[in-house]
Amino acid sequence: MNEKKVDALIHCGDYVAPFVKKWFNGLNESIKENFYGVFGNNDGEILYLTQNLGQICKFAKNGHELIIELGGKRIFASHMPKQETIDALADSGNFDIILSGHTHNMVNTKQNGVLIVNPGELCGYLTDKSTFAIIDTESMKAEIIEI
Numbered sequence: 314m315n316e317k318k319v320d321a322l323i324h325c326g327d328y329v330a331p332f333v334k335k336w337f338n339g340l341n342e343s344i345k346e347n348f349y350g351v352f353g354n355n356d357g358e359i360l361y362l363t364q365n366l367g368q369i370c371k372f373a374k375n376g377h378e379l380i381i382e383l384g385g386k387r388i389f390a391s392h393m394p395k396q397e398t399i400d401a402l403a404d405s406g407n408f409d410i411i412l413s414g415h416t417h418n419m420v421n422t423k424q425n426g427v428l429i430v431n432p433g434e435l436c437g438y439l440t441d442k443s444t445f446a447i448i449d450t451e452s453m454k455a456e457i458i459e460i
């Protein structure tokens with residue numbers, strides 16, 4: 314992410330343990346200042362995630378649904394929305410980008426002109442592929458990067 318000079322980072326949940334903060338410590342300060350996240354179903358340690366990772370990550374106010382504008386685009390991020398929820402949000406006209414996680418499966422598609430992305434899994438536990446996505450808010454295209 315440092316090499317790619319991203320402007321912001323959104324984590325779609327399931328950090329799992331507060332000590333994963335160490336993986337984010339090396340991010341450029343400018344990225345850390347724009348680091349947002351939601352909790353996932355495996356984030357049981359909310360207190361210490363908030364105290365530890367929360368030093369650099371701004372969690373969604375309700376923990377689960379991040380609504381934010383970046384690069385002039387309205388973004389919704391949640392860990393495990395149902396497909397029908399994603400469809401409804403895409404049809405609503407209220408968002409330009411919809412992000413989710415949980416499935417560990419990559420999604421990079423457009424629906425009604427709305428960019429819908431699931432970056433896969435950074436940990437590579439289930440697919441042996443460690444991936445994240447970079448979204449260009451000008452071209453409105455996402456690139457899945459394997460590390």
Ligand SMILES: [Mn+2]
Pocket residue numbers: 327353354355392393414415416
């Ligand atoms: Mn999950």
